[in-house]
Amino acid sequence: MTELIHFETPSPNWNERQLPISMVVLHYTGMQSADEALARLCDEAAQVSAHYLIEEDGTVHRLVREDRRAWHAGKSHWRGITDVNSASVGIELVNPGHEFGYRPFPDEQMAALLPLLAEIVQRHDIPRANVVAHSDVAPARKEDPGELFDWDLLAAHRLALKTPRVSMPSPFENDGAFFLALERWGYDISDQQAAVRAFQRRWRPHIIDGQVDGECSAMLFSLLLDRDTGKTR
Template identity: 40%
Template structure:
């Protein structure tokens, strides 16, 4: 009789295997096995958690994650941590382009942002028991793999032009208080000079350089175009969620500066 596989994390109830994974690709110019050094958090963006789980375990979908967290906090492991789950897609962080090989991915059951065009940035809150489970699982993963705080990221951080998850309703501050992820208190909203789409010049270039220094994949070209606006929105969703507008106001710039300094 074949023994049932055991989850890598004691916080996962059982293994519910997905076929969608492969070998972690080694770093360039090396044959050494790749160890994950990044934790990436997602929402499922589906109203039915059962359907979301089915999709992650369907070979034709070609998508998966290492873990799945239900609304009630129940956790399943879908892919072994040593394997390369297909959860991130195209993206970049700190000059790393193969995010799937570098990361462990957690899918959190959540309907995502509103489908109503009148309220596109509206989100339902995450249940407390679900967040407690995410905290326990994340703490276990980052401890075992020695993942740095500033490499616990949102899907939107590594793919700001494509993704919004886990969104501004996700309680990053609560995770930071539990020892998970990098955080600095968001600077208060205030008036004063700000940068906005369409501008160009040295101040925009300096802003882009700061975002790149923190890890965001962004061209430092001095032009505040759609890419820069998308990166600013991703930054705000994670670190200054009070207002998500893609505008580099004083609050956003000060918060970014404080994060760089704190790291």
Template identity: 60%
Template structure:
């Protein structure tokens, strides 16, 4: 258990893990404010929860013991794992989201989130490729934490994969070959268009159009190499 300062608002929405922790999934709350999000996650009627919530002011709220399986990912898949809840720690980051006025994540919030991520990653030896967004593990359903989330900041701290930027080369894959490569990287490609959008939201957020172009192919090829090269 972490020694990072936090308060507790415990949720009844959890059960036993069936897998060891190997992933960290980041979400945004997607509700008008922190209080309503925390109340919802703590309500037995919601059937959802997370291990931690990080407010915009930088307060960390612990809601489910890490030893338990919080209900944050829903139907999800990543790198061969379908029971993502069992294999992951879930962190909800307070942000209204796309429905309620999506906005950048404040410095105070990131200042609390980064040490929490670092602590979790170190204790469970979670690899950078398994630090993911909700949209990565559930591309057909979710878009959080979204295109404004500063993945590059985490990458510079080796707390996420970097966006490849160096020596990019378009492999000229067909769209079908791109989808096979995307599946190999970790995504669920059951709904191909959604999977492409989720990939872009994470690794090319300035242009999320669902079109498989040369830049997308080059980025994905670089990510599949043993050591992705990026400015981050």
């Protein structure tokens, strides 16, 4: 593990975990530079942090030890867990985000993420379905790491789930059935349109309109079917 970390950059923003680690949450920093992001994540007054930060050139910083609860997810929810900070490892990827000129994540950055994520997932026995976006756990508040993040690359290394390839019509009788299924998959559906946008941003990033349609419904049905048959580990 130590060979994957280039710098120890301790943040004071942590407390004790209340839950075992069962997920990884991926973020973008949404700030104009790595230095600005590190300064904020290590500023006691900011009250935010993450376990790791990866710069665009692949430099990896460890900010908070994994046995501690970093403050990266905020008010969030995933599969019945509302203290996502206690149950997760948070990884920040330096990227200006939608506010400051969102752009693709460089190859060097993704190449540094892959072994770090693989080591975390293996050590904590985290299922691929629980490697999630910040937007997945906080759909009404967050968009990161966003539609340009290469989930397919993670899936190719068995670090995330593959995007379902579907051609069936909607398997759900109505939108209500879809939202019950979306909640069963893990999302907070209190803001239904935001939950659909988060699902689309993760699974169908070329169309993010917050509208339930046959393609989204078929994707969700396929994901749930795979989970029920044990294929999402």
